[in-house]
Amino acid sequence: MNCILLPAANFSHPYAYINTASQIEHVNKVLGAQVGDTLKIGELGANLGTAIIDSITADKIQLSAVVLNIAPPAKLDVTVILALPRPKVLRRLIMDMTALGVGHIILINSYRTQKSYWQSPMLARLDEFVLEGLQQGVDIIVPTINLKKRFKPFVEDELASLITAGAIVAHPYTELSLAAYLQQQQAACFAASIPLVSANTVNKALPTVVCIGAEGGWIDYEIELLAKQGCQAVSIGPRILRTEAAVNVIMGQWLLHC
Structure with a gap:
């Protein structure tokens, strides 16, 4: 710490x-x-x-x-929607996202989330993991963490209200890369005459919602449902990464341009 x-x-x-x-x-x-x-x-x-x-x-x-x-460092302007992972991975992910400065975390059910994960005693220890992350990142503002056990109702009824400046879903089997997506967003900002300067250019193009699957990723049905609510599928390269590695790689974009 x-x-x-x-x-x-x-x-x-x-x-x-x-x-x-x-x-x-x-x-x-x-x-x-x-x-x-x-x-x-x-x-x-x-x-x-x-x-x-x-x-x-x-x-x-x-x-x-x-x-x-x-004063504490500013929170990242992003909501991370994470398919509930294996209990042993959950601690590391909550710690890492808290240390990185994520302000809002939603743990959601997915096809590849085993039902037993929702009964894990690790869920009762989220405050403990958050404190570890805050002490690592030298921060004192606790992120909000919500649990959503029903995927479809959440995506159809609540997700759209969280998207204020774009949304992405990490998916290794799509052709569009995260880098290409950000370039497209920057171009759209320029076309709309949104003032952008130097380091803030990419920051303005960063999405406000990021959806990341658990081990094994999202199934096609989930990708399609997320896409209907405005989530663009992007990849971070040809390598298949563990969930915690994917979280850190993607959130690194915010750290570089915050």
Whole structure:
């Protein structure tokens, strides 16, 4: 973790305390911090900053001189719709998307999502995985995560309202590449006389919705249903990637142009 994030209840400015076992262990064993050292901290939903260690015990680290004066990085202007993956993969994906700055995540059912995945205890630990991602990405704004167990009703009744500037669905068997899609969007922006400048050019062309399948991807029926709501199928190359690799490759476009 690259900063220690604490809930508002742990603050009484200019003091705060750490009482979570994993965070205490990180400060002691990973950082090797001692009394008098400065830590990077943040208040969930507020700001980032620093604090000085006043005392360390087995179950509590007392902090003083708390200063929270650094605004969090902006969230990426994108909603990721992800077919619920295998439970072991879910933790990594939630952590990665949170660290990358995705502001809205929707976990959805798909043909290749096994029914047992929806009963996994990992779903009850999403807040834990989000916290890990926030501490990795040095952020304090929690993304919204929604669970949608019925694919067709969600796509037909809710998806269109989420699309404000284009939508894509990752599909390795389509001819249109993500790079070509972005070029098309840029050209459309110019044709519509939308002002674009330098680094913001691609940013203006980035879609606001990205649909990514679980292992095995989407079936043709799902691709067709998504397409009816305005999702353009794109590929990121001839290689078949794991879901977590695909998420990171695609979201990298936002990081490069945010």
